[in-house]
Amino acid sequence: MASAIRPIGHEERLSIVDHLDELRTRLIVSALALGVVFGLCVWQNHALLQFINRPLSKQTEHQIARGEGPPGQTWLAQQGVREVARGTEAIVAALSAPGSSLPASTRALIAAELPRLRAELQRIPKTPNGDRPVTLGIYEPFTTTLTVSLYFAVVLSLPFILFELYGFVLPAFSARERRAALPLLLAIPFLFAAGVAFGYVVVLPAAVRFLQNFNSSQFNVLVQANQYYEFAATILLAMGLAFQAPVAILGAVRAGLATPRQLRRGRRYALLACAAIAALLPGDAVTMVLETVPLYVLYEASILVATVLARRDMGARGFATTTIVSPPPPSKAPGRSAQEMIDYTDPTISS
Numbered sequence: 001m002a003s004a005i006r007p008i009g010h011e012e013r014l015s016i017v018d019h020l021d022e023l024r025t026r027l028i029v030s031a032l033a034l035g036v037v038f039g040l041c042v043w044q045n046h047a048l049l050q051f052i053n054r055p056l057s058k059q060t061e062h063q064i065a066r067g068e069g070p071p072g073q074t075w076l077a078q079q080g081v082r083e084v085a086r087g088t089e090a091i092v093a094a095l096s097a098p099g100s101s102l103p104a105s106t107r108a109l110i111a112a113e114l115p116r117l118r119a120e121l122q123r124i125p126k127t128p129n130g131d132r133p134v135t136l137g138i139y140e141p142f143t144t145t146l147t148v149s150l151y152f153a154v155v156l157s158l159p160f161i162l163f164e165l166y167g168f169v170l171p172a173f174s175a176r177e178r179r180a181a182l183p184l185l186l187a188i189p190f191l192f193a194a195g196v197a198f199g200y201v202v203v204l205p206a207a208v209r210f211l212q213n214f215n216s217s218q219f220n221v222l223v224q225a226n227q228y229y230e231f232a233a234t235i236l237l238a239m240g241l242a243f244q245a246p247v248a249i250l251g252a253v254r255a256g257l258a259t260p261r262q263l264r265r266g267r268r269y270a271l272l273a274c275a276a277i278a279a280l281l282p283g284d285a286v287t288m289v290l291e292t293v294p295l296y297v298l299y300e301a302s303i304l305v306a307t308v309l310a311r312r313d314m315g316a317r318g319f320a321t322t323t324i325v326s327p328p329p330p331s332k333a334p335g336r337s338a339q340e341m342i343d344y345t346d347p348t349i350s351s
Contacts, residue, residue, distance in 0.1 A: 022168065023168060026164040026165075026167065026168050027164075029164060030160070030161045030164045033157050033160045033161070034154070034157045034161070037153040037156050037157040038149060038150060038153035040153075041149035041150075041152045041153045041156070042145070042146070042149045045148065045149050048148055048152050049145070049148060052148060052229065053132055053133065055200070055204045055205040055208050055232075056131065056132070056133065056208055056212075056223060056228060057131065057132065059205065059208045059209050059212050060131035060212065061128050063131075063212065063213075064128040064131065065128045068217070075128050078124055081124060082121065082124045082126075085117065085121045085124065086121065088117065089117055089118060089121060092111075092113065092114050092117060093114060095107065095110050096108075096110040096111035096114060131223070133223045133224060133225035133229070134222050134223065134224055134225060135224075135225050136224065140225060140226065141225075143226075144225045144226050144229065147226065147229060148229050151229070151233050155196065155236075158189060158192065159189040162185070162188060166185050184247050184250055184251055184254075187246070187247055188244065188247055191240075191243045191246065191247065192240040192241075192243060192244065194243055195236075195239040195241070195242055195243030195244075196236045196237075196239060196240045198239055198243070198294060199235050199236040199238070199239030199240070200236060202287070202290055202291065203239055203281055203287070203291060204232055204236065206287035206290070206291075207231075207235060207281065207287075210287070235281065238281070242277055242295060243298065245295070245298055245299065245302065246298050246299075246302040249263065249299070249303075249306065250302055250305060250306055250309070253309070253310070254309070259306075260303055260306045260307040260310055263302070263303045263306060264303060267299075270296065270299045271292075271296055271299075274292045274295035274296045274299065275288070275292050277291070277295060278291035278292040278295070
């Protein structure tokens with residue numbers, strides 16, 4: 001178990017059995033971490049479901065307010081009942097007032113019903129509530145809850161799992177290679193989290209808005225729970241992986257497969273690739289632009305970082321070259337000819 005916490009040094013020599021034992025230990029530790037986080041996610045499944053349902057709920061609020069679909073028709077009926085209840089409340093208040101011509105007993109009877117009428121009126125929603133995914137089977141609420149909890153558990157435990165993977169492959173790198181690879185490895189979880197956040201804030205709402213409004217007047221759109229959560233997980237995972245582009249680019253530069261100059265020359269192709277990735281994701285033209293911009297910004301940031309690293313490496317190599325002291329060339333002794341130098345014998349050397 002200690003090998004799963006303390007990485008093995010580059011100089012240590014392990015047998016194949018030792019490497020397999022270390023791999024098994026790290027897999028067990030990663031599985032335990034995933035299990036603990038999964039249990040916490042199941043415990044907080046209501047908050048997680050509300051979190052992932054929010055893009056769908058926000059979009060369907062506008063459709064329901066327009067009276068589209070069965071939820072929209074229900075909302076219009078509720079508002080009709082609310083208006084009738086308001087009118088009834090005004091009539092009951094007028095009839096129960098002391099100045100009405102009704103007998104006191106009748107006014108008291110009507111006044112007694114007024115609080116109940118007002119309480120029922122408060123139960124009618126004033127604003128439309130967004131729709132939620134529907135389940136079709138008796139087991140689907142349970143299985144879908146576990147599935148969503150597992151999605152979140154994988155994302156939340158990913159940094160620890162990556163740390164275990166890094167600890168397993170670390171002995172294969174020298175100290176110099178570790179210094180070069182460590183910043184890239186540390187950037188992976190942060191870039192993944194940034195991609196997932198961008199997908200949740202921008203891409204997923206845009207995709208839901210586009211698909212929910214597409215030809216919606218011809219259908220009663222009911223979103224099934226397992227399909228929606230699979231779709232949302234695919235969108236968020238795709239954006240998390242897309243935000244790993246700087247790591248791949250900087251890794252290629254550090255490995256000598258590309259140079260900052262080549263990256264600058266390939267800007268037009270990078271922009272085309274970013275636009276192609278955005279076009280593959282659901283959404284309209286505005287959403288495509290919003291998705292293309294951050295991807296291309298990451299590409300430009302990669303060029304900037306690669307240029308800084310290349311200049312630093314060149315400076316380090318130049319400093320190492322200038323610090324090497326070359327031996328002085330042999331000087332010709334004054335007053336001696338070449339033949340005398342050849343025939344010269346060191347008297348300190350014994351025959």
